[in-house]
Amino acid sequence: MTALLVNGQRVEARAGDSLLIAMLRAGLHPTGGGCLCLGGDCPNCLVTVDGVAYTRSCQVKAEAGMTVTRDHAGGEPALLSDQATWAESAAPVRHIHCDTVVIGQGESGREAAREAREAGFDVVTLDARDGQHVTGVYPGPLVVAADGGGRVLHVHPRREIVVATGAAEIQxxxxxxxxxxxxxxxxxxxxxxxxxxxxxxxxxxxxxxxxxxxxxxxxxxxxxxxxxxxxxxxxxxxxxxxxxxxxxxxxxxxxxxxxxxxxxLGRNPRNALARMASDLPVRVVGGAATEPELPPCPGEGTVCPCSGVTVADLDGVWERGFHEMELLKRATLAGTGTCQGGVCLPYLRSFLLERGGRLQPAFTARPLNRQLTVRELAAGAHTAVTARSPLHDEHLRLGARMDRAGGWWRPWTYGRQDDEYRSVRERVSLGDVSSLGKMAISGPDAEAFLERIVPTRVATIRPGRCRYVLMLDERAHLLDDGMLCREADQDAGDRFFLTSTSGGSGFFELWMRDWAEAFGCDVRILNQTASLAAFNVTGPQAARLLARAGALELPAFGRHRRVRVAGVECRIVRLSFTGELSYELHHPAADARKLWRRLLEAGAAFGVQPHGLEALLRLRLEKGHIVIGQDTDYDSTPRRLAHEWAVSLDKGDFVGRRAIVRTNKQPLDKRLVMLRTDDPPPGSVEAPSAEGAAIHDGDRYAGYVTSDTGTAAGGGATMLGWLYLDAEGRLPREVTVDGRPARRVDGPTYDPQGERARAAVDVASESPENVREFPVTRLEATDVAAGAPAERPRLRRLEATRVSATPGALDALVADPLWPATALAFRTAPDELLVTATPDFEVAGDPHAIVERETAFSYVWLDGTTAERFLDRECEWRRPSARPALAQGEVAGIPAKLWFEAGRTLILTPAPFAAAFERRLTASLAEVDGDAE
Amino acid sequence: MNEFTERQMKLTWRAPKESYDVVIVGAGGHGLATAYYLATRHGITNVGVFERGYIGGGNSGRNTTIIRANYGIPAAVRFYQRSVDLYRGLEEETDRWLMHQQKGILWMAHSEAAVRAERMRAKLNTEFGAETEFVGPRQVEELCPQLDMSGGGRWPVLGASYHPQGATARHDRVVWALAEGAMERGAHVHQNTPVEGLILDGKRVAGVRTAAGNVAAGVVVSAVGGHVSRLAAMAGLRLPIRTHRLQAFVTNHYRQQFGPIVASSELFFYASQTARGEMLLGAEIDPQPSFSYRSSHDFVQHVCRRALCLLPFMSDLRVLRQWTGVCDMSPDYSPIMGRTGVPGFFITTGWGTWGFKAIPAGGEQIAELIATGETPELIAPFGLDRFARDRTMADRGSAGTH
Structure with missing residues (x-):
């Protein structure tokens, strides 16, 4: 005997009793009345069980300690659960791949399963009597069901879905x-x-x-x-x-x-699952495949017990002109409750036939056929991954408040906003820009390709030089911007390095590859966004700081070069976003932490202070530099942005060119302008408060502000905003913002000539003598092939090489490898290879191949069984069955590459996620062990 | 009887005539609103509305019923504010219960960048008549005590833009009230009568071919949703429209009152409570263009996960029903209304994910255009020719998801 509580009353249940039977045994009808079907087809046995409302008591086994309320609309869910970290501990889904899934295990379902098995197919059966309630059949095909034990099943049938759900009895x-x-x-x-x-x-x-x-x-x-x-x-x-x-x-x-x-009273097929999947390989058998029986048109009584709709209600809306099945449903709400028309649908059809003389089809069958809870349905899903810089932990150590921006965690401020700003303007500062998109581009058509995707002239960028470029769509609206560097070293062919904004890099790579294919350009593209870290060393003392760290040969403005800084190989690019002397250091992600610490150490003498995004937004605004998305929208042409200088119409065709030529013939309507106000805004001294504020030209509405620096200690603010031309086609000079007078300025008022960014540098007097050299060392064991499956899984940094080359050249390379036999090579794309060896080889047959050191991944080996147990829980997609095989996708919501061998599995994940992945792995394996017990 | 059973409207069906002054293709909200305002504001009642299915069966019956005006560009704010105002008076005007409920909308910010974006939105909206205020965490919590302000430990609520005029109304009733209002003044609405072609007189559109025969028309208005590109092609027009799926779902009802509409651009979902007490959740459009009405599990799964970060009280609610509509997306995330360059042929389309809230203003303005022959100032910026004239109405940031 099992005891449970129903409305506070103790109820004894016998072994095997459903909750409904236990209640009936105690003389309790769950809802106080209504015909009971015991088949899950009606709403007459709904109760609230342990706080979960709308539970079909006929479909739930009575269990000791259950608390049942005879009120199916349920009490009041707790406002806030104690699940502050529950996003981390989401239940995984169980995935089952098979040939055939049979839903329902009555006679016809068992028969269908037996036939399929005899024909040699891999069959999965689901039976509501075992708690396997199917919520829906979806494209994929995918069958989603409860597993009867509190988990959610995703069944992926290759071949067929058999619906053998039988027939419901007419109420x-x-x-x-x-x-x-x-x-x-x-x-x-x-x-x-x-x-x-x-x-x-x-x-x-x-x-x-x-x-x-x-x-x-x-x-x-x-x-x-x-x-x-x-x-x-x-x-x-x-x-x-x-x-x-x-x-x-x-x-x-x-x-x-x-x-x-x-x-x-007759039967009606339970065919909702088949009806919601009419375009999928679904076969309906047994009772579910029978023709619906039509009961007599009802004269009186409740047609829809879920929504409380009576025959009189149907008559009422019929008289008002609601004659379509869907209108009848919408006007009465019949069929929109838990049973989804299980009770009312046959009667609605016979009602409409009698009144209108036309037999109308059933209303649309929609998931969820059986309703799971929000918590259950969320199983297996993760909130979007926010990318981390390799310096994430360094920022936290320095007290940074991290903020999501452009899909990355970035330091918003280190808590010293004013000093962060002033260190850039007056001394020297570091800013993490690892989130920038970074692409290496080579190939015989590299220059021609770039000429076609950016409006700037590429041919005149000499080796070792760099230039700011725009990226436009076909309508000439700005998509992205970045800097384009041509490699100084032309030995390995003509190569370029192109950056994009943080938020855009994923899209940007696809965009470039699409155009490369559309134009038929022979290029190699290697996305190094995660492989390379980058930070900006900026401020009047930037060159001196770098010299102290050993970098005496710094590039001049508009140039870039490869320089060793504190023993780390860097590409140093000299342009400026802050308006000060700036060097952007791109270097392998694995070295980022070392270099960052070293520069902070060497910079102590200059009062170095890292700056966050908040300071950066202000610094760039004082120079009038735009931020994509904040200052731009889907109508921002170079002309409207006052960026005509970044467009060369006297070169060949490029994406957006025709739109520029066409729109240049239209009168200009608005322009992004810089505004200065001398007044501090009322009530605010520091915060940027004018963003979104209207700009007026006298009484005329003339635009709005997109960016505002706020007022610095010295007073006054700089803004960017859209300004509409007046009726005479002129841009006003004197305007008001929020009623404050503001003046349109033609360029930055801070260092208008850009002398600070372009300053000549003399570091001859700097002595790097006292700089400790950091030789390049392998941070972790690199010979992964020799790695034994670990007892307690720990992720370690991988030293590897990434290659982008023609598919043919990679085929040849893989067939005749140039690396030690112990190394592994993963073909991550037809034109891309990841090799667990150092980049001391060349790709024969492709002089334009890009071979780069790759230190952005961490790895762990798991033995085959452990890996399967872990992936069964955490991997939402179908894994390859062949061995060896490579697969790529999200695991536990984190991007990963999986290499399956017989008996063991290698997991690679971007290094900044290694700690999170390790936690997830450990927790998940512990849970699996718990389940096994 | 449940309290929501329709007890007021009376729909009167009549046989199609051979000719109408105005033929409207599509008896969704926009088509019926056009007929309604033609009849009530301009006395034009020789109007035939043709519908391939039942009235309001497309996106008018599949949306999440949100009414708001906090858009991102001045012309859009003004237009949607007109619609918000018309909605507020629509129950009184039609003397019908539309379940219109002003509940306010909170647009969450979980990052500093989003705080600045929401502050900006508040300022811009207020300037153009759509009162919106940036509120801090304490006020957010007061407005919606069900929120987990820590965002599940990962998505803390740093503030929100609050648009108090945000509202919901029962979508079907809006459609029916407009249909009834037009019908009782003499307009005809024909269900199950698909328009199969346009009748051209030279370049001019002079009528429609329907399943019930040819019908001559003084002017033809396309108020089609979902397949508008096909209808426009019959008039020789190519529209800059792509059609995408948009999904939503509801839970079983629960008894607490959930006050405002809550949206989060960073978590990509929004939630409100229906008059029946169900929690109604939606998110963004599917990225791939499609005409499919098929729902996906992936959608429910991920929206549930994201919603639980902010609204953990929903854990034990059951998801009752999910559905899909198809949205006509314009390249600049703004609607397309007015003349088409083809004589006798007007269009109202590009209603993306913002169609329901625009029903009264859209119908009113198109009706005025038909009646007066002049494009009203409010919709002048939204003409189809804006793409050729380089005057797109880019409003991606605030069009958001609903």
């Missing part, structure tokens, strides 16, 4: 059909089998086939020559069934007294 719709004591024929058989006393039971319509003889006090067949159901009588519980003879003559009513009415 009574007459006066009194909401009384207690009404059961369907099949339900009666089940209740008798569970030795529940039905009292004096009278069968109406088709009788149950499996009742012991003598358990029925009477039987009244329906239909022609038989009887017609008129109503049920009783107070609370049924006391009598009233029937009428159905013949040609005068109808006479007959009242039959009973304690229980057993109703065999």
């Amino acid at each position: 009574p719709v007459v006066s009194g059909s909401d009384l207690e004591g009404l059961v369907t024929a099949r339900a009666a058989a089940e209740l008798v089998a569970a030795s529940i006393d039905l009292g004096r039971a009278v069968a109406v319509g088709e009788p149950p086939g499996e009742l012991p003889s003598g358990s029925l006090a009477g039987h009244f067949p329906l239909g022609h020559g038989g009887w017609e159901l008129v109503r049920f009588e009783g107070a609370g519980r049924v006391e009598a069934v009233v029937l009428r003879t159905r013949g040609d003559g005068e109808a006479a009513e007959e009242r039959i007294e009973c304690d229980t009415a057993v109703l065999g």
Whole structure:
């Protein structure tokens, strides 16, 4: 015996009892009335179980300690759960791949499963009686179901979905059909089998086939020559069934007294799953494949118990002109409750047939066929990954407040906003820009390709030089911007390095590859966004700081060169976003932390202070540099942005050129301008408060502000904003912003000539003598092939090489490898290879191949069984069955590459996620162990 | 009877005539609103509205019923504010219960960058008449006590832009009230009567071919959703429209009152409570263009996960039903309304994810255009020719998801 609480009352359940049967045993009807079907087809047994409302008590096993409320709309869920970190601990989904899934294990379902197995197919069966309730059948194909043990199953059938869900029994719709004591024929058989006393039971319509003889006090067949159901009588519980003879003559009513009415009113196929998947490989068998039976048009009573819709309601809306099935449903809400039309649909059809003379199809079948909770359905999903810089932990160590921007965690401020700003303007500062998109581009068509995707002239960028470039769409609207460097070293062919904004790099790579394909350009593209870290050393003392760290040969403005800084190989690019002397240091991600610390150490003498994004936004604004997305939208042409200087119309075709030529013939309507105000805004001294503020030219609305520096200690603010030309086609000079006078300026008021950014540098006097050299060392063991499966999985940094070359050249390289036999090579794309060896080889057959050191990944080996257990829980997609095989995708919401060998599996994940991945791995394996016990 | 059963509207169906002064293709919200305002504001009632299915069966019956005006560019704010104002008076005007409920909308910021974006939105909206205020965490919590202000430990609520005029109304009732209002003044609405072609007189559109025969028209208005590109092609027009799926779902109802509409651009979802007490959730459009009405599990799964970060009280609510509509997306995330360059043919399309909230203003303005022959100032910026004239109405940032 099992004890549970129903509305505070102790109820004993026998082994195997459903919750409904346990309640009926105790004389409790879950909802106080309505015909019970025990098949999950009606809403008459809904209760709240352990706080989960709308639970079908006939489909839940009674378990010790359950708390049940006979109120299906449920109490009040706790406002805030104690799940502050629950986003981390989301339940995984169980994925099952098979040939055939059979939904329903009645006779026809068992038969279908047996046939498929005999034909050699891999078959999965789902049965509601085991708690495997199917919520929906989706494109994929994908069948989503509860697994009966609190988990969610995703079944992926390769071949076929068999719907063998049987047929539902038609419920009574007459006066009194909401009384207690009404059961369907099949339900009666089940209740008798569970030795529940039905009292004096009278069968109406088709009788149950499996009742012991003598358990029925009477039987009244329906239909022609038989009887017609008129109503049920009783107070609370049924006391009598009233029937009428159905013949040609005068109808006479007959009242039959009973304690229980057993109703065999016909069947309707449970075919909702098939109807919601009509374009999928679905086969319907058995009862689910039968034609729906149409009950007589109801004259009285509740048609839709979920929404409480009566026949009178249907008549009312019919009279008002609602004649379509969908309108009838929407005007009454019939069919929109838990049973999704299980009770009402046959009656709605017979009602509409009788009134309108037209048999209308069933309303659309929609998921969820069986309703799971929000928590259950969220299983297996993760919130979007926010990328981390290799310096993430360094920023935290320095007290940074991290903020999401452009899909990355970035330091917003280190808590010293004013000093962060001043260190750039007056001394020297470091800013992490690792989130910038970074692409290496080579190939015989590299220059021609770049000429076609950027509006700037590329041919005139000499080796060792760099230039600011725009990227436009076909409408000439600005998509992105960055800097384009041509490699100084031309030995390995003509190569370029192109950056893009943080948010855009994923899109940007695809965009470039699309155009390369569209133009038929022979280029190699290697996305180094994650491989390379980057930071900006900026401020008047930047060169001196770098010299102290050993970099004496610094590039001049507009140039770049490879320089060793504190023993780390860097590409140093000299342009400026802050307006000060600036060097951008691109270097392998694995070296980022060392270099960052070293520069902070060497910079102490100059008062170095890293700056966050907040300071950077202000610094760039004082120079009038735009931020994509904040200052631009989908109509920002170079002309509107006042960036005509970045467009060369006297070169060949490029993306957006035709749109520029066409729109240049239209009068200009607005322009992004710089504004200066001398007044501090009322009530605010520091915060940028004018963003979004309207700009007025006298009384004329003339645009709005997109960026505002806020007011610095010295007073006054600089802004960017859209300014509309006046009727005469002029841009006003004096305007107001929020009522404050502001002046349009033609360029930055801070260092208008750009002398600070372009300053000549003399570091001859700097002595790098006292600089400790950091030789390049392998941070971790690199010979991964020799790595034994670990007892306690730990992720370690991988030293590797990434190659971008033509598919043919890579084929040849893989066939005849130039690296030690112990190394592994993963073909991550047709034109890309990841090799666990150092980049001391060349690719024969492709002089333009890009071979670069790759230190952005961490790895762990798991033995085959451990890996399977882990991936079963954490991997949402289908894994390859062949060995060896490479697969790439998200695992536990983190991007990963998986290398499967017989008996062991290698997992690679971007190094900044290594710690999170390790936590997830450890926790998940512990949970699996827990499950196994 | 449940309290939501329709007890007021009376729809009167009539046989199609051979000719109408105005033929409207599509009896969704925009088509019926056009008929309604033609009849009520301009006395034009010789109007036939043709619908391939049932009235309001497209996106008018599949949206998430949100009404707001906090858009990102002045012309859009003014237009949607007109719609917000018309909605507020629509129950009184039609004398019908539309379940219009002003509940306010909170647009969450979980990052400093988003705080600045929401501050900017508040300022711009207020300037153009769509009152919006940036509110701090304390006020957010007061407005919506169900929020986990820590965002599940990962998405803290740093503030929100609050647009108090944000509202919802029962989508079907809006459609029916407009249909009834047009019908009772003499307009015809024809269900199950697909328009199969346009009748051209030279370049001019002079009528429509329907399943019920040819119908001559003084002017033809396309108020089609989902397949507008096909109809426009019949008039020789190529539209800059791509159609994408948009999905939503509801939970079973629960008894607490969930006050405002809550949206998060960073978590890509929004939630509100229906009059029946269900929690209604939506998100952004599917990235791939499609005409499919098929729902996906992936959508429910990920929206549930994201929503639980902010609204953990929903954990034990059951998801009851999910559905899909198809949205006509314009390249600049703004609608396309007005003349087409083809004589006799007007268009209202590009309603993307913002169609429902624009129903009254869209219908009113198109009706005025038809009645007066002049494009009203409010919709002049939204003409189809804006793309050729380089005057696109880029409004991606605030069009958001609903």
